[in-house]
Amino acid sequence: xxxxxxxxxxxxxxxxxxxxxxxxxxxxxxxxxxxxxxxxxxxxxxxxxxxxxxxxxxxxxxxxxxxxxxxxxxxxxxxxxxxxxxxxxxxxxxxxxxxxxxxxxxxxxxxxxxxxxxxxxxxxxxxxxxxxxxxxxxxxxxxxxxxxxxxxxxxxxxxxxxxxxxxxxxxxxxxxxxxxxxxxxxxxxxxxxxxxxxxxxxxxxxxxxxxxxxxxxxxxxxxxxxxxxxxxxxxxxxxxxxxxxxxxxxxxxxx
Amino acid sequence: xxxxxxxxxxxxxxxxxxxxxxxxxxxxxxxxxxxxxxxxxxxxxxxxxxxxxxxxxxxxxxxxxxxxxxxxxxxxxxxxxxxxxxxxxxxxxxxxxxxxxxxxxxxxxxxxxxxxxxxxxxxxxxxxxxxxxxxxxxxxxxxxxxxxxxxxxxxxxxxxxxxxxxxxxxxxxxxxxxxxxxxxxxxxxxxxxxxxxxx
Numbered sequence: 001x002x003x004x005x006x007x008x009x010x011x012x013x014x015x016x017x018x019x020x021x022x023x024x025x026x027x028x029x030x031x032x033x034x035x036x037x038x039x040x041x042x043x044x045x046x047x048x049x050x051x052x053x054x055x056x057x058x059x060x061x062x063x064x065x066x067x068x069x070x071x072x073x074x075x076x077x078x079x080x081x082x083x084x085x086x087x088x089x090x091x092x093x094x095x096x097x098x099x100x101x102x103x104x105x106x107x108x109x110x111x112x113x114x115x116x117x118x119x120x121x122x123x124x125x126x127x128x129x130x131x132x133x134x135x136x137x138x139x140x141x142x143x144x145x146x147x148x149x150x151x152x153x154x155x156x157x158x159x160x161x162x163x164x165x166x167x168x169x170x171x172x173x174x175x176x177x178x179x180x181x182x183x184x185x186x187x188x189x190x191x192x193x194x195x196x197x198x199x200x201x202x203x204x205x206x207x208x209x210x211x212x213x214x215x216x217x218x219x220x221x222x223x224x225x226x227x228x229x230x231x232x233x234x235x236x237x238x239x240x241x242x243x244x245x246x247x248x249x250x251x252x253x254x255x
Numbered sequence: 256x257x258x259x260x261x262x263x264x265x266x267x268x269x270x271x272x273x274x275x276x277x278x279x280x281x282x283x284x285x286x287x288x289x290x291x292x293x294x295x296x297x298x299x300x301x302x303x304x305x306x307x308x309x310x311x312x313x314x315x316x317x318x319x320x321x322x323x324x325x326x327x328x329x330x331x332x333x334x335x336x337x338x339x340x341x342x343x344x345x346x347x348x349x350x351x352x353x354x355x356x357x358x359x360x361x362x363x364x365x366x367x368x369x370x371x372x373x374x375x376x377x378x379x380x381x382x383x384x385x386x387x388x389x390x391x392x393x394x395x396x397x398x399x400x401x402x403x404x405x406x407x408x409x410x411x412x413x414x415x416x417x418x419x420x421x422x423x424x425x426x427x428x429x430x431x432x433x434x435x436x437x438x439x440x441x442x443x444x445x446x447x448x449x450x451x452x453x454x
Binding site: 003045096098120198 | 267268269270273274276277302303304367368369370371372373374375376394396398399400414415434436437438439440442443
């Protein structure tokens with residue numbers, strides 16, 4: 001059976017891994033390779049590196065650390081942050097990233113999804129979506145790395161998911177912003193709705209605080225993987241314990 | 256040099272090289288026919304689409320070179336698809352290297368998300384030196400939308416919507432549909448076994 005994936009997310013700023021609450025107040029949680037290898041050794045199925053300042057600073061993430069990570073890591077990893085051209089994507093993939101994830105640049109130029117998918121194949125093009133529930137609707141926000149530059153896009157989340165899949169996205173990471181960093185659980189309702197429109201793998205993000213939250217989202221929303229950051233960085237949840245628990249609960253998990 | 260990695264022009268060459276670095280294996284990424292002929296072992300990597308990769312190999316005049324190799328050869332991911340007779344992508348039949356009998360077709364995933372992406376289990380293992388230390392149920396990392404059906408050349412299968420070949424062997428030619436360079440200890444073990452197969 002295909003295993004559900006447990007995916008630590010490492011937000012990178014200034015060559016270090018950081019974490020903020022609802023995208024604010026970043027604190028340093030460690031070095032990039034050091035954390036990558038720690039999570040690999042603990043049984044992480046995949047890693048995602050987000051250069052959280054790249055889109056807001058109008059620059060593209062440096063591939064230099066990507067090669068260093070690829071050298072030591074023997075599990076797949078995805079890099080995100082300000083990738084807005086075929087050239088930038090090629091540099092990251094050639095440096096050893098297995099997938100690239102685009103977020104704000106896709107909102108500015110949706111054709112970018114088609115271009116990248118045509119150039120490298122759907123399998124390595126992930127679209128990250130930051131979605132905010134306004135009390136009525138799920139709406140997409142861009143440039144979420146910096147609260148002062150964050151924008152409402154006017155796009156509705158579910159239709160954006162459908163559009164990027166149509167354009168060639170091979171995977172969706174849906175970050176539910178209301179829950180991010182709050183550790184109150186994933187947004188099951190939103191992820192169930194997203195699952196219904198996602199014919200490609202769907203990864204849940206935002207809200208993990210306890211092992212039960214992973215079980216709930218993997219079972220109830222049937223997502224392909226669950227991404228989390230602070231609970232892993234702060235050792236609130238250990239990956240080996242989490243995986244044992246999920247196996248006991250009957251989920252297909254790589255031990 | 257212990258192994259030649261064929262430069263298929265695809266993106267994951269660095270990752271494959273790093274995997275051999277971690278095993279202490281000396282490799283060379285090359286398109287040079289003489290170097291490939293002379294190498295004790297040959298690896299055909301690849302990600303992306305078969306038509307592009309086959310065009311690259313044809314332009315580099317490597318098709319007959321690869322077809323005539325007698326040393327242990329392994330294709331991984333797209334490279335595994337290239338070693339078959341042909342691949343059917345988007346309704347078009349792409350002639351491939353023909354080093355293993357059979358054709359590669361779209362994976363019928365039914366209601367499951369596609370591409371098949373993530374860690375899946377190896378099953379129905381055949382006794383072969385490549386699988387020394389590998390147990391049915393071990394996980395490997397897959398990313399693909401096309402696959403070779405199970406055949407008499409299958410050394411290990413896997414299932415996603417349908418059963419397919421995860422590892423094949425025909426004579427000196429091996430193929431892995433998953434990415435051994437990204438399959439942690441299981442992948443490293445398979446690469447190590449490949450390096451120890453008698454040339």
